[in-house]
Amino acid sequence: MSAALQIPLDPRDRGGPAQPLLLVENLRKHFPVRGGILNRQTATVQAVDDVSFSVRKGETLGIVGESGCGKSTTARLLMRLIEPDAGDVIFDGDAVGDRRGISVNDMRRQMQMVFQDSYTSLNPRMTMVESIAYAPRMHGTPRREAIDRAEMLLHRVGLNPRQYARRYPHELSGGQRQRVNIARALALEPRLVILDEAVAALDKSVEAQVLNLLGELKESLNLTYLFISHDLNVVEYMSDRVMVMYLGRVVEAGPVESIYRHPRHPYTRALFASKPTLDPDRRTTEMPLTGDPPNPINPPSGCRFRTRCAFAQPRCAERVPELLAPVAGDADASHVVACHVPEAQTPKHHTTEVGHA
Amino acid sequence: MSATTIKQGHDARMSSTLQTEIAITTPDMPVGGVTPGYWKSVAGRLLRDKVTMAVTLVILGILFITLGAPLVTSYDPYAGSIMTRLKPIGTPGHWLGTDETGRDLWTRLCYGGRMSLLAAILPVTIALIAGGFLGVLAGYAGGRVGTLIMRTMDVFYAFPSILLAIAICGLLGNGLSNSIIALAVVFIPPMVRVSETVTSQARGLDFVEAARASGTTTLQIIRHHVLANVLGPILVYATSLISVSIILSAGLSFLGLGVTPPQPEWGLMLNSLRQAIYVQPYVAALPGLMIFITSMSFNLMSDGFRSAMDVRLNK
């Protein structure tokens, strides 16, 4: 699924198609860890550390990584559910929270989020239409109009309003609830939707339906997605570009094709190697990822992956590798990787292609 | 809330109620398990629960004979006669006997219940409003405000409740209003703690985050998302506090710290009849029996509500 080539004009569009919808620069969030006798701050968890990326209009940016790598924290930082320690978020050319830019509240009308847990993300005491109509009503839409629109949205996400509008969350299945959550996110007519593991809790067959729904909605409503998942297959299916995170940092980013065919960072390769495949011809000889990620309270110096990396060298401990496009080769210049060991990027023993569904 | 030391209740009895209360709101049953459709099933389970129905009838009966005292007795609760002092149970005209100044005991019990119930329910109501407000505030705001509120409550938790109530009441002097103030002060900290716990649990739920993410203001979130979901557990806890409150408020009067004579009140009656224990032992025990029945009924009613609201039971 590629980005829509022709982006119809959205009256809210300010910079035109060339301007990224979302530009994130050096986003950082460190959580204090308290302890000791007087409950002082004794350490910090570097949940998100100097993360920069951009999301183009109309594309889907996938974010992958193991649990605890900072994917969800990034999403919450973007929504300002938690305050970032540092960094800039620029939404369609306007700095979020800046006096000359766009306020957090205005940003939230254009950027919405779907959570992983379909049950806890719906108020158990509200019916489906109430939940969907809630945010528009709080923003001043008259009740009748908000409810009519909510019913339309229910229809849009494939649920018959007559049947489902007056139901409560516990009366719906997980897939149905997640459709409602999507409808709720769409109720404010956002331009960017963050999908934080939105399909992770669903059964495989339901997951496929919801993914297709997301695809259709994107086309017809000109949405831009930030698609967060730990499921490599799903990310490949959904995304135009992919960003790989490890322990709060971006280690690799680029077009989906390029990343999935030629992963460059040792971590990305190990991650793909751990992806199960049923095809015997596609079994890889790549070393799978072993052990748990290091404690984010005291991340390794330099490259954070070096403690689990087969190619680690002394300099990996000394300097933080920057995200750079490869100097030579046929590689795409938009495919960037944060690694000190370029030669490790084309291992000799890597004969068959990494599993590619 | 780590800082102290004191985890459960505050009175010997409260500790048990508070503890089970928190148990229903731990992850097994997120506060979010409460829905209107769900209320229907709660009501259904309550109607099938014979014990709860029975004690609810008992409570209604007590309310009837106390509030409707003039309907069930024709005596004046203050008018006694030396001629009829300390008659036994079953005396014609005085089926429950008479007290030490010859007043009809049934009449005294009916009118006395008004004072006892008032002195027990009003402090819990005050604590429900004040403690609920502070607890929701502390649970939702968290941070410094939350810490300040919770640490202050910890200090009050360091007093066994009877001790605190007696101390306050003793210093303010006796009287109904002082007894109510004293008990309200005693009940506010556990109320704050319960509502803080359920609120901070509710706050962490995704639907509250989702509401925040769509730009809903804090007040709207508390009104529409938090309060609706925490009110149930808080009210159940308040019901169980009434059971404790009846014993404590009557206890204060029993010590001579609450309601003043000649007002009829169960604790006070128990104390003044104590002198008559050798003459009319059964009559002397009656006011205490009323306290006991009322307290146990509220206790069982709150138990019934709690288990009817516990979704784990009907999975």
Added chain:
Amino acid sequence: MLLFVVRRLFQAIPILLGVSLVVFGLVHIVPGNPIDMLMPPEASPEVIAQMKAAFGFDKPLYMQYILWLLRAVQGDFGLSVFNATPVWGQLITALGNTFVLAILAAMLGFTMGILLGLVSALNHGRWPDKLFSAVATVGVSLPHYWCAIVLVLAFAVFHDWLPAQGMGDDSLPLYQRLEYLVLPVVTLSLIPMGVIGRLVRATVLDIIGQDFVGALSAKGLARWPVIRHICKNAAPPVLALMGLQFGYLLGGSILVETVFNWPGSGNLLNLAIFRRDIPVLQATILVLAAFFVMLNLLVDIAQAAIDPRIRR
């Protein structure tokens, strides 16, 4: 573990300070001066001023607080304004008497509670369980001052088996003095019995439902060793509650002491209130509350020692 203990100790200090502030503040929520209330209306202003100076009531409030606290820490609570004897002495005697009651009541109540809780959990749903649930509910909602009266009725009025009041004379032989203890101890033990029994029942049922108990039985372990495993796992919460209950027994026995005329701390407090004896009142509340805080601290530490998960 040491860090945990030290941290808990540090956390108790602000609580204790807060407690002292509340105890001191309580006295001053009432307008007027303790001496004014005590002196006869015809007393001359000079005498009143003299009395105030003698008891330190002439200084500004915060100075009174600091001085009072500094002395209190050293165990000096001044003189009773009622009979001018040292408060400390009265308090120690009274606390000792209360302690005797509380310890015996705790031993009786805890043992009965644990036994009943265990028996009803192991017979879940059968008649011993139902009987115990009823008994526990009654025990928890019993106004114990009334229960005391009923017991006196039964054992001292109808049958002359036990003394109704007081704690006997020093001259009496020991077994006779013990007779005075029976009724107050039984009365006081009812609430801890009900509360502990309920918790033991709930905890044990919870543990029985967990997988590892099934695994133990599946392994072919006999009934008693399985029960031993259950008890080990049920210990921490029960222990915590026992600590708190002991605290309540110490601080909450005032009503029962009044009925039985037992010269303990509750009785002392009651007398102090009616005599408007502020120093005695403050000291009694402060010491009982401080004791309660320390008891909670001990419970926390003991719990952490048994269950490593609690340590942080």
